Amino acid sequence: MSSSAVSARRLAAASLAAAAVIGAVALPASAADHPRPSRTGVEISSVQYDSPGRDNRSNRSLNKEWVEVTNTTRRSVNLDGWTLSGQDGRTYTFDHYRLDGRATVRIHTGEGRDTRTDLFQDRRHHVWDNHSGTATLRNDHGRFIDDASWGNDRHRHGDRHRHGDRNDHGRHHGDHGDRNDRGHRHGDHGGRHH
Numbered sequence: 001m002s003s004s005a006v007s008a009r010r011l012a013a014a015s016l017a018a019a020a021v022i023g024a025v026a027l028p029a030s031a032a033d034h035p036r037p038s039r040t041g042v043e044i045s046s047v048q049y050d051s052p053g054r055d056n057r058s059n060r061s062l063n064k065e066w067v068e069v070t071n072t073t074r075r076s077v078n079l080d081g082w083t084l085s086g087q088d089g090r091t092y093t094f095d096h097y098r099l100d101g102r103a104t105v106r107i108h109t110g111e112g113r114d115t116r117t118d119l120f121q122d123r124r125h126h127v128w129d130n131h132s133g134t135a136t137l138r139n140d141h142g143r144f145i146d147d148a149s150w151g152n153d154r155h156r157h158g159d160r161h162r163h164g165d166r167n168d169h170g171r172h173h174g175d176h177g178d179r180n181d182r183g184h185r186h187g188d189h190g191g192r193h194h
Helices: 003-033 059-063 152-156
Strands: 042-048 066-071 083-085 091-094 103-108 118-120 133-138 144-150 191-193
Touching: 042 133, 042 144
Parallel strands: 103 118
Antiparallel strands: 042 066, 066 103, 083 091, 083 133, 091 191, 133 144
């Protein structure tokens, strides 16, 4: 074998090794620029805390107040025993509900019949304060998953929305969300509240 062939092989091997080292060094830097995705992939995606129109405690008004929970992964997630709660301690517990991958469920305050896309707390009073508040999502072990704040609470928490698997840091939002009432009334996916 000629010395030029050996030199070319050594040069190629050295180039590959250098590229691997540069790639390994560059990867953590670029990964640090992007927040790590939540392990569960479930988050509070929108809150309609001020129901459109008059807050007259009619069932229609109550159901225009809602929180949306989204599964950002491809796999379904069993939410049985998970809770959605407000600061005043009012808690809704998911009962035998599985959220499909890449799907959103809207949890309405009032009464209704649960479906795949809409769940109902069956309450007779508004849950979410129109001026400030925080909605918190926890799993069936009580572990913090996500929260969303608005109004004074939004500013108190540093205008962040927190995700449990991101060391409780991220961004808060006070999104009013879509103001359409999607209170479908068919299906059998239940929920209970405390």
